[in-house]
Amino acid sequence: MSEMKDIPTIRVMIADDHPPMRMGLMALINSQPGMTIIAEAADGEEAIEVYDDVLPDVVLMDLRMPGMGGAEAILAIRKRHPEAKVVVISTYDWDEDIHRALQSGASSYILKDMPIEDIAETVRMVFEGDNALPASVAKRLAEHSEREQITxxxxxxxxxxxxxxxxxxxxxxxxxxxxxxxxxxxxxxxxxxxxxxxxxxxxxxxxxxxxxxx
CATH class of the missing domain: 1.10.10.10 (Winged helix-like DNA-binding domain superfamily/Winged helix DNA-binding domain)
Structure with missing residues (x-):
């Protein structure tokens, strides 16, 4: 009988300025098969430094943090590591935020109140190279595209x-x-x-x- 192929463990890093949110996400991700949290950061600048140290497979990045925000951190990380895969995880589904996140190089944008199964599935898809957007987020992005740009x-x-x-x-x-x-x-x-x-x-x-x- 042939041996079962090992399923790779997805090494995830979390960047969020709220400790309870980081702890909650860590518990949720660690509870998923084939995933583990390897690092955390509390702001954009720390996220860049930690990324350089641990080189995670996927980053869960809050967009709005004190000091350097998520969009700026994503730009900096992808400048150093073009292959970086980042999923923005936010409380807000504002189309301007979604557009800004994707423009900065994020692979996807999800909401913190989504079911853990959906969050985990998005992480898996991004890890495998797919840029997956939930339907509600894609709708918001379409609204942004239909509106003329604000200077x-x-x-x-x-x-x-x-x-x-x-x-x-x-x-x-x-x-x-x-x-x-x-x-x-x-x-x-x-x-x-x-x-x-x-x-x-x-x-x-x-x-x-x-x-x-x-």
Whole structure:
């Protein structure tokens, strides 16, 4: 009788700034057959250093961490290690975040409240070379693709708008004229497909263009 082929153990690293979340993910991943956690990191800079030390098969990377965030860390890791396989695991399914993660080089984007079976399956698929996106995440990404891109200046205007600033206050803080602010807002209304300032503020938060805790 022929010997059974050994199934490779997938060596996983976790980068997340919340210790309870790291511990929970470690327990969940370690409970899966053929997977083991070999390292952890609490922020983007540490993630780069730890990756260099342990060279994991797959990284589970939180996108939003203090200091250097996940997107910046992914860019840095893949610059040093083009073969790196990173799965962003986030609380948020905002299409702007999903786009930013994939643009930085992530292989997939999943949510922390997904069933462990789905998280584990995504890790396996990425390990095998597939870039797998859950249906809900793919839908969000499609919404982003359908929307015209927001420029950095327009993002700054939206951030001020969400904070309740008037046109005059926005103009002063960005060192631009009132007319330029009005022009940016008109363009933003068209890009976001909204009719007024309130709808623009709501849409910018819903899409993850502006984060309330920033």
């Amino acid at each position: 950095e200046r327009e993002r700054e205007v939206l951030e001020a708008l969400v904070k309740g600033r008037s046109n005059k206050e926005i103009a002063s803080s960005l060192s631009i004229s009132d007319e330029t602010v009005k022009s940016h807002l008109k363009t933003l209304f068209q890009k976001l497909r909204v009719r007024d300032r309130t709808e623009a503020a709501i849409a910018s938060i819903r899409h993850g263009i502006v984060h309330l805790d920033e």
